[in-house]
Amino acid sequence: MPLENTLASSLLLAMPGMDDPNFSRTAVLVCQHDGEGAMGVVLNRRTDVLLGELFEQLGIEGAAREMKGRQVLWGGPVQVDRGFVLHDDPRPWPSTLRFGAFGLTSSREILHAMARGDGPERYLVMVGHAGWGGEQLEGELAQNAWLTVPAPEAMVFDTDSEQLWQVAAGQIGVDMANMADYSGHA
Template structure:
């Protein structure tokens, strides 16, 4: 058994077509933290109804960067949908969790203020909400043919278009999700 306290951290969970939960159907989630008490992740391929400009205005943060304002905010998961999460490269900010070398999840306002000034990380995804699994829940779902796992990589997180991430993530391990059935069975 692994002694790594976060065995699935920095892994992408790819929802298999058999996963019909509307919160996770056809999603890709980055596992940010995983230990004996459960797991936490961010869905990285589902748009919310908001743009970053709308969120920044709501927070009283001004920016003249039109591309930043137009950036979509992701629906990061059904847990704490009112809470913001910034997944980014570069160094840590006030409230940052290091997921992997050079990859952070930050929940503090300072990273958004730096982005608005043009001084933020080179790559960032902003999400509202997160995904959570209780102790043993994610491990159980992995045995139930709900998810595939692949190592996360910056290209997939920050460069592949949102709508292509589900298939692209599975393609990293040679799986074409379009060819899989949307039901499972056991012999």
């Protein structure tokens, strides 16, 4: 049976023993997962860049002060020169990957709309993404490198990024502080 988006819209939580510094204590939203591999975005790593600075670099004007003060997230170590907007807006934005209730958009059009006040209400802006080759993620899951949990929209968009790893595990009754650190060496 072919593997078709089996983990899309799920969160991968790095187990405490994850020795890859790119993913230590991360919560990764899986955006696509099939026989070719998987793609996701890290939701709980902030960059030093504010959205206002990003807008300025891109020549986008008119954003509200509150929006300009939001931090851009580090979505992962792949294509760190590329930006993404994770949102739950059902409108047909160009260059958007849809999975479950989420959309991941890489078009500047959505950023311009956000600055005008016509973009998604709930969103996260990030640079880069995470990626796995065919069956690589399955191998890491078999090694207990990741804990897989649901990704409710409210938790994804409304939980402080620094608390997301623990909050996401808590929804299935897991306290990451009590997990052994000798499992999970992807």
